[in-house]
Each structure stands twice: as C-alpha cells, then as structure tokens.
Amino acid sequence: MIRLNLHINKEDLFLFLLMIVFILFTYILADFIVMKDLDRYVELKNRYRFQQTLEKYIFQNREDLTRKYENLKGVEKYLIHFEKGVDLKNFVANYGKVERFEKSGEEMVDRHIMQKGYMVTALFDTPKKYFQMLNDLRSKGLPAKIGYPVEFKKEGEKIRYSSLIFLYSFVERK
C-alpha cells in the first residue's frame, strides 16, 4: 500500500497562502469594484451614444420645423387674433361711426375654427377711410372677412357703409 507522505516547506506554504489571499483580494477588487465600474462605463457609453443619436434627431427635427415655420410666416400675424379674438366693433369705430353692430349667426368652419357673422353699419367720412380700414385689417392680420353684399349709401357729405363681416376664431375647448 502506498501512503502519500506530503511535506510542504513552511515558507512555500506561507507564500502559497499569501498568493491565495492576494488572488482573493484581487478577485474581490475586480468583481466588486472594477466590474461594477466597467458595467457602468458600458452603460454610460451606450447612453451617451443614444443621446447623440437623439440629439441628431432633435436638431434635424428643429431644422425641418423651422423650415416649415418659415413657409407659414405670412399666416403668423393672424394666429394671435384666432387665439384671442377681435373686438371688431372698436376696430371699426377707429375709422367711422358705428351705427349698427349685430351678431347674425355663427357656424363651425371645421373642427377647430368657428365663424361668427356680424351685420355692421357704419358712417365713414370718406371712402378713403373705409379703404384704410380694409388695409389695416390685412396688415394687422385680423381674421375678418367682408361678406357680400357690400353697400355704400351717400348721406350728405358722408357715406353709410353696411355689410356682413365674418370673424374667425379657434373653437374654445372646455
């Protein structure tokens, strides 16, 4: 029978144990600290790449939207009045004396826009005043459409104007 008689040098044994402790320490350092940091590194790197892609997309989107917006700039001045509404009576009063201002029905143009009609009669000093009003309607972007028939009647030195004027605004949402 063979008996295994193993004697190990004490210094070697110490060295061997030291090595094991060192390897264990290295493993703990690697597994609990370095690997964690590495995972985080990979995660952050991927996230950064994702953010870069996202950024590219967002900036591209901004360019596209800006281009679209530039094409719509002519309509821009109307927007605020669609949102806030127009005091038409006061507006007309700037150019002539308002004699009659009556609401004559309203209807939906589409899901978002409402049209309200007003029967307006006003006394203008000259036709020029009336044209000035039309001009300002356009330049200020007021959503007011002159409806047919448009009537002018001479009253002494002045003219009496009367027609339907349609005002447009966004449908108010409850």
Place this chain on the structure above:
Amino acid sequence: MGVKNCIFLDIPDQQIVYKEISDPSFVEIVHDDGWIIRIPLKEINQIKAANTTASLLSPYTYLYYKHKEKGVNDALWILAVEDYIFLATFSDGKVVFAKAYRLDEKDLKDIIEAFLREFYELPDSYFIEHVYIYYVDDGFFNDPDLEDKIMLPVEYEKVDLEKVCQNPNLSKYFTTYKPNEVRIGINRKFILATGLTILAGLILYDIYLRYNNYIYKNKIDEAIKKQVEVANINNNLQSRIMKLNMIKPVAMEIKDNNELISSKLKDIFNIVPDNIYLTYLQLLKNGLKIEGVAKERSSFLESIHSKLSRFYQQSGFKMRKEGKKYYFTATYKELEND
C-alpha cells in the same frame, strides 16, 4: 528523540554533492559539514512502500558519524548492509570518495582493492592506514585473513540498529530528510512583481473607468439639458405650425376675399368722373348696383358704363331727369369668364 524503528538505505543510488538543488524528485540529506546525500524520491518511495513505519538512514551518514566519533582521517570506512556494501573516505568531516558495491558480486578484498584503486587516482587522495568495517547482518562473513590480504589493520564492529535508532546524533538525519517534499520553485520577487503589476493595473484601469464615467456623465447631463431645451423649442414650434396650418386656408381666403372686394370697390370709385357722383353702391358677389347723379346724360354712358362693360354686363338701367340733373340706376352682372 530517537526512533524505535529504523533501517539503512540499502540502495546504491546515493549521490554525494556539495550544493542543494530544488528538485522535488530528489531527497537531500544535508550533513553538519555541509555535504549532501541526494537520493531519488522514487527509491525512497519504494522502500517506504515496503516498510512504512521505519525511519531511513543512509549508510554514508552512519560512516560519517563513525568518522566524526573516532576523529580519524586516514581510514577507510565500510558498512555492509543486506544487499550492498558502502565504502567511504572522509577528511575532516567531508566525504573524499564514496561508493557502493553489491555484496554478492565479489569478495570483500576485491571490493576494497577496487575502491582504493579508484580512490588513489583522485588528486586529493591520501594513504589509508586503517579499515573500519561495520556490518548489520550476523551472516556477514568476517574474513580473518583480510588484514594480511590488504596489508592494513582492520577493525570489525557489528552495528546495533536499536542503538543507532536511539542515537540523537543520527536521528537528526532521519528527521531532516524530506520525503515527497514539494517545493514551489517560484521566485518570490517575480510573484511580488507580477502581483503588484496586476494590482496596479487593476487600480489604474478602475481609475480610468471612473474618470471616463465622470466625463460621460457630465456629457450626458449636458446633452440632456440641451436636448430638453431644443425639444421644448421643437414642441412649441410644432404646436404653432399645427395651429398655423389650421388657420392657413381661412386666413388666405379672408385675405383674397378682402383684397378682391377692395380692388373691385377701388375700380368702381376710380372710374367715377368729376361730373358724376354716386349716391348708392351695392357690391354683390357676382354683380353690382349703382345709383348716382350726372350733370349730363351722356357722361355716365361715356365714362362709367364703358369702363364697367369690360368686366360686367349691364342687366338694368334707368335714368330720369330732375331739374338739370340726371338720376340713374344701373345693375350689372359679372361677365362669365370663358
């Protein structure tokens, strides 16, 4: 402390050397005077397998002990074990020459002569004056004529193994021998350097990772901040564009309609000459009605009517005279395009 049971290493392969080597396949017995007996481990294992409890003692060690005990330099020391006979010469504790022979090959005289022949050839040999013969087995043949044959005084002595085993001067050579010893033949400096390099590498790598993580985190935070800003701008722009698109058809219609009415009215007002003035104007979608006063009958026809006729077709006309003035009423319809 002595050992109860010990035996002599009865094998010829016992090399005498003066320097240790770290070879796990050999067992080395280091003596006080520095010389070493090196024995292959497998030989030891064979003996151990046959007799596991016995401690092993090299015959050369025993002879060395005897040499030290007697303090004689110019002697030949012989130990006969079972199968082999071991011969050695010592000088001040150091082995000069040693050799093992099979006991049954030759007779003792021939063995001694063969040994001495080889010994005397050595440069540091000296004359042998005594021969000490030790034997283990009672059956060892004591040749009474040996002294005459080799012409040297011979002393015989039987080895009392039990005493040998108890002898502390010898038993230390049992204990220091290292059967199956495993030496890890790795340079400690190398281990240390490798370990520290790995550790330093790991730490540096971690520092690198942490630094990069810090940089990436800042970059990401900055990017998110910027993206949120731009995304908000985009959202506002998007909703504005949506609203503008909603109102665009209506706004265009308003603009076109008002411009058309304005230009139609301007056209009419512009064509009225000084000698005519209008008292009433009604603009319809596809026509118009005018009433006015002219100083001459022909002036309306020449001025207003001729000009309106380019775009309109007259559908009614009345004129009456009151005093010197002519009052007219005219209705027009827009010409059908094509």
